[in-house]
Amino acid sequence: MSFEEKTTWVMAATTPAAYAVYLSVILPQLSITPASQVAYESPLVAAIVAAIVATIVGHIVIIACNPKEADQSDERDAMIERSGGYVSSYVLGAGCLGALSLTMLEFDHFWIANALFLSFVLADLTSSVVKLLRYRVGC
Amino acid sequence: MGKPTRIQNRIRALRFANDEMTQAQLAEQVGVTRQTIIAIEQSRYSPSLEMAFKIAKVFQVELGEVFQYQDD
Numbered sequence: 001m002s003f004e005e006k007t008t009w010v011m012a013a014t015t016p017a018a019y020a021v022y023l024s025v026i027l028p029q030l031s032i033t034p035a036s037q038v039a040y041e042s043p044l045v046a047a048i049v050a051a052i053v054a055t056i057v058g059h060i061v062i063i064a065c066n067p068k069e070a071d072q073s074d075e076r077d078a079m080i081e082r083s084g085g086y087v088s089s090y091v092l093g094a095g096c097l098g099a100l101s102l103t104m105l106e107f108d109h110f111w112i113a114n115a116l117f118l119s120f121v122l123a124d125l126t127s128s129v130v131k132l133l134r135y136r137v138g139c
Numbered sequence: 140m141g142k143p144t145r146i147q148n149r150i151r152a153l154r155f156a157n158d159e160m161t162q163a164q165l166a167e168q169v170g171v172t173r174q175t176i177i178a179i180e181q182s183r184y185s186p187s188l189e190m191a192f193k194i195a196k197v198f199q200v201e202l203g204e205v206f207q208y209q210d211d
């Protein structure tokens with residue numbers, strides 16, 4: 001498995017994990033409190049920071065396990081990266097349109113922020129899945 | 140395994156004919172990862188024209204002796 005594929009696996013694991021933890025904090029509050037009063041800001045920021053930190057730690061572990069292959073990539077990796085970014089851009093675009101619609105319909109900030117956050121998570125996950133399929137199945 | 144590309148190759152045979160060159164050695168000479176050489180050998184990835192020429196140059200043969208396009 002190449003360095004880039006390993007880092008893709010890390011991304012595929014850390015982002016959904018951070019989002020799952022975020023939901024586990026927010027959903028119990030949402031069941032007993034109106035959305036406008038849910039304190040989502042700190043957990044949301046914490047989830048983003050945690051995902052970034054976990055990804056960096058994952059990179060460091062991968063490099064430590066095999067320093068020689070650190071940051072090795074070639075045209076195939078670049079093509080797979082572009083492919084993942086191309087597909088995920090549609091997911092992100094759809095999510096942003098959804099958030100824009102919520103804004104125009106004057107939904108609470110909670111729903112707009114969460115629609116955007118979900119879009120980022122789904123776009124990231126889509127990118128990872130597409131890239132892993134390309135690595136495994138071919139391109 | 141996924142759908143193979145239409146570009147077939149003789150890299151494996153050429154490696155064997157060149158002192159049983161390993162995939163890692165070929166990858167190093169071409170300047171790509173070993174996984175990319177594996178993907179090309181298994182017809183899971185079609186290399187760029189530049190990489191194809193580099194591979195042919197390593198084996199000191201013409202491009203057509205390494206890669207062939209397979210019609211239906």
